[in-house]
Amino acid sequence: xxxxxxxxxxxxxxxxxxxxxxxxxxxxxxxxxxxxxxxxxxxxxxxxxxxxxxxxxxxxxxxxxxxxxxxxxxxxxxxxxxxxxxxxxxxxxxxxxxxxxxxxxxxxxxxxxxxxxxxxxxxxxxxxxxxxxxxxxxxxxxxxxxxxxxxxxxxxxxxxxxxxxxxxxxxxxxxxxxxxxxxxxxxxxxxxxxxxxxxxxxxxxxxxxxxxxxxxxxxxxxxxxxxxxxxxxxxxxxxxxxxxxxxxxxxxxxxxxxxxxxxxxxxxxxxxxxxxxxxxxxxxxxxxxxxxxxxxxxxxxxxxxxxxxxxxxxxxxxxxxxxxxxxxxxx
Amino acid sequence: xxxxxxxxxxxxxxxxxxxxxxxxxxxxxxxxxxxxxxxxxxxxxxxxxxxxxxxxxxxxxxxxxxxxxxxxxxxxxxxxxxxxxxxxxxxxxxxxxxxxxxxxxxxxxxxxxxxxxxxxxxxxxxxxxxxxxxxxxxxxxxxxxxxxxxxxxxxxxxxxxxxxxxxxxxxxxxxxxxxxxxxxxxxxxxxxxxxxxxxxxxxxxxxxxxxxxxxxxxxxxxxxxxxxxxxxxxxxxxxxxxxxxxxxxxxxxxxxxxxxxxxxxxxxxxxxxxxxxxxxxxxxxxxxxxxxxxxxxxxxxxxxxxxxxxxxxxxxxxxxxxxxxxxxxxxxxxxxxxxxxxxxxxxxxxxxxxxxxxxxxxxxxxxxxxxxxxxxxxxxxxxxxxxxxxxxxxxxxxxxxxxxxxxxxxxxxxxxxxxxxxxxxxxxxxxxxxxxxxxxxxxxxxxxxxxxxxxxxxxxxxxxxxxxxxxxxxxxxxxxxxxxxxxxxxxxxxxxxxxxxxxxxxxxxxxxxxxxxxxxxxxxxxxxxxxxxxxxxxxxxxxxxxxxxxxxxx
Numbered sequence: 071x072x073x074x075x076x077x078x079x080x081x082x083x084x085x086x087x088x089x090x091x092x093x094x095x096x097x098x099x100x101x102x103x104x105x106x107x108x109x110x111x112x113x114x115x116x117x118x119x120x121x122x123x124x125x126x127x128x129x130x131x132x133x134x135x136x137x138x139x140x141x142x143x144x145x146x147x148x149x150x151x152x153x154x155x156x157x158x159x160x161x162x163x164x165x166x167x168x169x170x171x172x173x174x175x176x177x178x179x180x181x182x183x184x185x186x187x188x189x190x191x192x193x194x195x196x197x198x199x200x201x202x203x204x205x206x207x208x209x210x211x212x213x214x215x216x217x218x219x220x221x222x223x224x225x226x227x228x229x230x231x232x233x234x235x236x237x238x239x240x241x242x243x244x245x246x247x248x249x250x251x252x253x254x255x256x257x258x259x260x261x262x263x264x265x266x267x268x269x270x271x272x273x274x275x276x277x278x279x280x281x282x283x284x285x286x287x288x289x290x291x292x293x294x295x296x297x298x299x300x301x302x303x304x305x306x307x308x309x310x311x312x313x314x315x316x317x318x319x320x321x322x323x324x325x326x327x328x329x330x331x332x333x334x335x336x337x338x339x340x341x342x343x344x345x346x347x348x349x350x351x352x353x354x355x356x357x358x359x360x361x362x363x364x365x366x367x368x369x370x371x372x373x374x375x376x377x378x379x380x381x382x383x384x385x386x387x388x389x390x391x392x393x394x395x396x397x398x399x400x401x
Numbered sequence: 402x403x404x405x406x407x408x409x410x411x412x413x414x415x416x417x418x419x420x421x422x423x424x425x426x427x428x429x430x431x432x433x434x435x436x437x438x439x440x441x442x443x444x445x446x447x448x449x450x451x452x453x454x455x456x457x458x459x460x461x462x463x464x465x466x467x468x469x470x471x472x473x474x475x476x477x478x479x480x481x482x483x484x485x486x487x488x489x490x491x492x493x494x495x496x497x498x499x500x501x502x503x504x505x506x507x508x509x510x511x512x513x514x515x516x517x518x519x520x521x522x523x524x525x526x527x528x529x530x531x532x533x534x535x536x537x538x539x540x541x542x543x544x545x546x547x548x549x550x551x552x553x554x555x556x557x558x559x560x561x562x563x564x565x566x567x568x569x570x571x572x573x574x575x576x577x578x579x580x581x582x583x584x585x586x587x588x589x590x591x592x593x594x595x596x597x598x599x600x601x602x603x604x605x606x607x608x609x610x611x612x613x614x615x616x617x618x619x620x621x622x623x624x625x626x627x628x629x630x631x632x633x634x635x636x637x638x639x640x641x642x643x644x645x646x647x648x649x650x651x652x653x654x655x656x657x658x659x660x661x662x663x664x665x666x667x668x669x670x671x672x673x674x675x676x677x678x679x680x681x682x683x684x685x686x687x688x689x690x691x692x693x694x695x696x697x698x699x700x701x702x703x704x705x706x707x708x709x710x711x712x713x714x715x716x717x718x719x720x721x722x723x724x725x726x727x728x729x730x731x732x733x734x735x736x737x738x739x740x741x742x743x744x745x746x747x748x749x750x751x752x753x754x755x756x757x758x759x760x761x762x763x764x765x766x767x768x769x770x771x772x773x774x775x776x777x778x779x780x781x782x783x784x785x786x787x788x789x790x791x792x793x794x795x796x797x798x799x800x801x802x803x804x805x806x807x808x809x810x811x812x813x814x815x816x817x818x819x820x821x822x823x824x825x826x827x828x829x830x831x832x833x834x835x836x837x838x839x840x841x842x843x844x845x846x847x848x849x850x851x852x853x854x855x856x857x858x859x860x861x862x863x864x865x866x867x868x869x870x871x872x873x874x875x876x877x878x879x880x881x882x883x884x885x886x887x888x889x890x891x892x893x894x895x896x897x898x899x900x901x902x903x904x905x906x907x908x909x910x911x912x913x914x915x916x917x918x919x920x921x922x923x924x925x926x927x928x929x930x931x932x933x934x935x936x937x938x939x940x941x942x943x944x945x946x947x948x949x950x951x952x953x954x955x
Contacts, residue, residue, distance in 0.1 A: 141523050163525055171523040177516035181441030193433030194524035238520065 094119040094246055094277040095140065100149035102135050108301050109135040113149070115296045115306040117279060119245075122272050124292035125281040126392055132301040133281045134174055137250045140279070141171035153246060167195075170239035174250040174281075178231055180224040184215060187223050187234065188241055195242035205241060213237040213267065229260035236267070247271065247278045253287065265291055285392055297392060320358075320383050322367075326351040327377035336370045343367065357383075433526070434534025439541065448542060451504075455496050455546055459553055462492050467556070482560030483632045487623075489554050490571050490633060494614065497543060497578050498607055505539035505586025506603040509671065510596040528668040532587060536664070540583040547575050567634040574634075577656055582607070588663040591670040783824060787817045811908035818915035823847065825922030829929060 095117040102110045110132040117123045127133045138144040139151055142162045150157065156164045179187060185206060192202040210216045213233045218226065226234060232255065239247060249268075253261045268278055268291060282288050288295070289309075296306035305312070326333070329351050337343045342359025357364065371378055442448055466488045470481040512518040521531060557563060586603050593599040621636035827844050 138519075141519075143519060143522055166523060166525045169523075171519070173516075173519045175516050176520060179437060179441060179515070179517060181444050182437060186437070186440055190433050190437040191520075191524065193436070194521070194526045196525055235520075242525075 092119040093117070094121070094154055095123075095279065096150075096152040097136070097140075098150045098152075100136065100139065100151055101147050102132070102139060102144065102301075103147045108147075110139075110146075110298075110301045113298065113301070113303050115303060117277060118294070119277050120272065120275060121293045121308075122268065122278045122280060122291055124288040124295040125279055125298070126283075126285065126288065126295055127281075127298040129283075130300075131298045133298065134250055135301075136298070137171075137248050137279065137281060138173075141169060141248055142166055143171075167242070168245050170242070170244035170247045172235050172239045172247070172249045172252055174254065176235055178223045178226075178234065180222075182223055183220050184210070184223060184226070184234060185219040188238060191238045191241050197242060205243075209237045209240050212240065212270070214263070228255050229257065232256060232260070232264070233267075236264075240271075245276060247276055247280075249278065249280045251282055252280060253282060261287060320356065320361075322355055322357045323382040324353045324371070324378055325380045325382075326353065327379050330374075330376050332374055333371065333376055336374050336376070337367065340367055340370060432534070434521075434531060435537045435541075438534070438538035442538070442542075451500065451542065452546055452549065455500060456549060456553070458496065459489070459492050459550055463489060463553055463556055478560045479562030480630065482557050482562035483630070485557035485560065486554075486563045486567070486571075487633045489550075489557060490575075493547070493550060493575055494578065495611075497547070497575060498582060498611060498614075501543040501546075501579070502582055502586045502603045502607050503600060504542050505536075505583040506590050506600040507596040508535040508539050508587045509590040510593050510599045513594045514596055522671065528672040529664075531671055532591075532664060532667045536583055536587050539587060540579060543579040543583065544576070547572070547579060563632060564635070567632055567638075570638060571634050581656060581660055582610075584660050584663045584667075588667045588670075591667045783817055783821045811906075815908045815912050815915065818912045818919060821919035822915045822922060825919045825926060829922050829926035 093116050097116070098114050100110055100113040101108060113132070113136060125133050125137065135144065139146050139158060140153065142158050142165050145159060152158070153165045154168050156168070158165050179190070182190070188206045188209060189202060192205060197205060206219075207216070210219055213236055215230065215233055215237060218230065223231070223234065232252065236249075236252065239249075252268075253264050256264060265287060268280070272278060272293075280288070280292070292309060294306070294308040295312070297304040329348075333353055334346050334348055337346050337353070337355060340359075342357055342363070344356040344358060346353065346355040348354075357367065359366075368378065368381070463485060466485055467481075470476055470484050476484075509518070512521060526534075554568070585606060586599075589603045589606070590596075590599045593602070618633060618637075621633070621640045623633045623636050823844060826847060830844070
């Protein structure tokens, strides 16, 4: 798929999503250059309010640069970025009040307790003194850190620090959360907990932009995604829309009782089947047809007396979508 | 009457409504950072250890001094008291200068190294608040030490010989030094990512400061014959008194300006590039020049005289050419500072500021001095210099009964040409799309090189060799502002050759060459800008609205 086609498709996706919901973030023709090279080039997408928006791309694709621009930490070279209608360049303070930013690599202040740490950020976000204690208690309860309020920050584990950073991000009750790889250093259990917490935050009405390289987790979590590569947008839109437009095909794995000749020929005759690969008695392919017509695949196999043992579907395969749409090379 | 009463009540109402907000704002200014830093730091042993060691060194030294001084039976109690006071002051000065910069030099580098800087910058704290909080947090160590040392100072009072005024001035100097050195440390720390580099840089500056302090102390005659029975502070006060080229008000103004300058620069450094505010630096440069001029002209005695006798009384005191030349020298330094800032600021102007000035609907021309734009930066640099020179000429003319000092006039007339040349060079660099850093670096380099030229040529010249006017000219000797400065420092009665080198009048030749260079740079800059398609010479609108070339391409 060439870049023009991809851009056209992404624009179509945007157009289809426009007006469907109130817009929390609007990025138009965003470019950021460093010297002669560009980190982000002519990037446009929108994030509707209340969504969990996955921002996906290979290493060096420009994810962190875009998120830092959204967080007012970088100035765009060209283009316009609006957060809830406020420009990140001209209305910095207004934007900062509305966002909670969690960078991909962060540290914590040593020598203070968990409560003092949050108190510092409550002050930094100008929360009235009288409200701080109650807000900190709520945030600690939400992030399940209440029992650790008097612990020194330096003694916390990496997972706890990650949760503490999220708690700090929530202390001023922002409507938009910008989370850059929030689960990168977490173990499996902590990731599940983080996912539950993010879903809870969405239920509370917050918009969440999350970048991650763990795509299987995002596919379960996100309601919409944008994929960028080499600083350019490949595709963006809601997960349902992507599914509808067949950008996200089903990944199907059929296990046979024993290898049989003619399986590949039987499958490629069906127009909705793509990328067939056979290894021993395992057949894997992409299915882009309607779910109600999958019986045709099984019929083609049973007609040739292929002994099918099991069929597995992965219908919202973000990883598959990502691999199909990106080339994997970085700038 | 009634409207006036209404106005007053409205004013009072406004004050009642907004004053608590202002007080709250003031109370919160940098407070979260200060509180967190103090909580963290006071839990470490470093604070108590450093206080203990510093006070211990001071105490032991004073006890040793008492023992040494009292063993000499020829010394009077007054002399012992003064020697103790001097020792106290010098040790305090050294400790503040050598130990405490280490605390402030890591103010921002530890945030960067600890990956906490982004969390801080993404908050709603203003950069000024962040810098203020960091500054206060690093100053607290030193201020606590200075206050804790007061009981040790009181030992010297037992012997007498020290006036209360000297004690107050000594503490004024120590506290001023504490504030300034902390601000220098915080400023340097904002430039580096590594704590080691920032600390090393601060210590290089500290040792330069030590050398400068030693020179300043020795210039007072301290420790020499004829200065017995007087403390270092009283000698310092004398050297900064009436008739000196640098007075106490000037030192105070300079220190305040330096502090404010460092503060603004640091705030700009920690600000994301979208929020650049270099214009206050222009304003400060302007105010610094005015303030310095005022401080130079008016000492407290002069103000008193002016209030009691009028202008005639001040000028009638006949302050001599030494004062005038000192004044010219100081203005030279400040105007060079302006020359380094104005022309290159354009390159640093952010989209935010360009948009602001573009949206300004009020009268634009008076604001141009704070508005972005290489052309107007250049124009204002020249105008400002010409204005300063004009004011100085008037001052010199009024100050002398026997006419205006010819050498000073020559130097003053040459200054605008020098500034024009440097400003035009900056303009050229900006037109060639230099980054702000490299533009400033290049202009500073040119300034330093031209200032050093006389030294370089003098060192390379054989003692017996006679240079003709042409030899000197091709070496660009005349371009150096220091040549002009030297011609002012020297007394023409003693060495008239300083003004006429091999028959060539230094200042007049410099004016021709500098003027030509300025015109050449300016023309080159305009051509470069036009060729690149920059709207550099767009006179309408707010500033030059120069967009980065990359954005234009996009």
